[in-house]
Amino acid sequence: MKLYKKVETVTQIPWYYLAAIDQYERSIRQVRRDLPKPDSVIGIYFRPEEWSGLTNPNPLEENPATIQFFDGKGVDGDGDGKASAKNDEDVLYAFAKYLLSYGVDHDNIKIGLWNYYHRDKTVSIIAGKAKIYRHFGRIDLDTQVFPVPIRSNHSYRSTWGSARGWGGRRIHEGTDIFAGYGVPVRATNYGIVEMKGWNKFGGWRIGIRDINNTYHYFAHLSGFAKDLKIGQVVEPGMVIGGVGSSGYGPPGTSGKFPPHLHYGMYKDNGVTEWSFDPYPHLAKWKRMERMNARKK
Template identity: 75%
Template sequence: MRQLFIYSLCTIFLLMNGPLPTKAEKNDTNVFAQRMELFQKVESVTNIPWYYLAAIDQYERNIRQSRKDIPKAEGISGIYFRQEEWSGITNPNREDENPLSIQFFGGIGADGDGDGKADMSNDVDILYSFANYILKYGVDHTHIKMALWDYYKRDKAVGIISGKAKIYQHFGRIDLETHAFPVPLRSNYSYRSTWGDARGWGGRRIHEGTDIFAAYGVPVKATAYGIVEMKGWNKYGGWRVGIRDINNNYHYFAHLNGFAKDLTVGQVLEPGQIIGSVGSSGYGPPGTSGKFPPHLHYGMYRDNGYTEWSYDPFPHLRLWERQERQMAKRGR
């Protein structure tokens, strides 16, 4: 009865406000505006906060970009459902679009735009179907997290999505793609590509990052919109900070001299915000420093829904450095 009531509200709302842009139209207007419109419309009929819908959608889009076993996102929504998941595992019609028979066979597919079909190529139907799944649990933070765990069966996925939701809620928008170089351009610094180089301290391993050499105390900045996932000591990295951005990238800052005042785990950051300063901490128990010249170790890691791996941050650093210089020139 509750599902029928929500379905009716969804149909009435979309008829009153008009259909969302189709895939063919998405190139004619700003894609972020289209996504936000989609999230807010589904929020209005389900009461699931738009920032959670945006976080789920972005998480799914990111893992699709990182993997080869699932297709890349083509529509406004990035959420992916397997055909049998959409129509129901026991459904003899794998391409079923009838919401009633899909529901009968336990499929997740639902009609979100009121056209009588559960179309897994329709962005509204896709997002509404995931929202409809969450509604079985509830619309508050705790119950949404329960729904996400039951769906993904992975604590890290729940944590990443919750972090994204907090970022979107904090800034009130989803266009959060700008970046910053991790040290001030006016400072005296140098770096080169060192990702994959051999490292000997603590056993044979490779260097999973780029070293940016600078003087003690040079400010270290957040490179993206993100949330602080980790802050503390590591015998390799010394005082370090880990920040997760909205694209499932984990930004790792190590060998710090200290942290910015009041920096806390769970804090939402923006590009350019000070998180600490350059130092030479690490390679020993807490407090060890001075075993190497002061520098910032900057690493980047990507999560694909199963695991996380490091990749070379050097090209990104070069790009952000160039972009920041260009912005500084235009601001003169």
């Protein structure tokens, strides 16, 4: 946080955008095989040719003047006379300086991000993270909770990958949590509502993306919390809807199966997005929530 604020003071690029970009890059590096794993405080990564300049014969160049000559992005951010891709302050300042060439307001920052990543979804994800950080005014947003109250009457087991037949052959991309109709469904993480509405498979459903670039999918709801809308920032424990049995047909279809919450998790790596088994995470969140409840 301190470094984000420091670079904001120098460049006027809002700290929450710097934090969002940093967290986005860190999250994709953790799941990509073509990128090195993050090993420093700042997760932003410049490929050697980006940092030193595409035609620079020395991909490990640290001389700021030489890098500038070859039109590289590397800069000396901490004033030590070197532009090092291994120096957190140099790296963060380099990205901020790149954005500064477009402007410091929201729209121009988004233009700069698109020209850097060339992907609408990435720009949207980063803007969402920035909104979350700005809303809470901090970056330590790692709390999670179970999606239904832990004292409610519910049951669940690992069913990710099981066969599903309605609507064509497919696999089950989530965990079903069976509970009574209308039992509150809660946001599990700090995040932003990306999607809300009807789907013929999932019925009334909500999609929330957290700060770790994981998309959380809540389906078969009985309805939505009042005033919940796309683009809204949520926090763990916030009620977003109720358990239901909607889906498997046109809008309003309900009752074709027992009431339950379908909970799915998807990871985006900057290129594509895929489903993974949420059961271990659900079990962990429930266990942690119980432990925290005992401490109170």
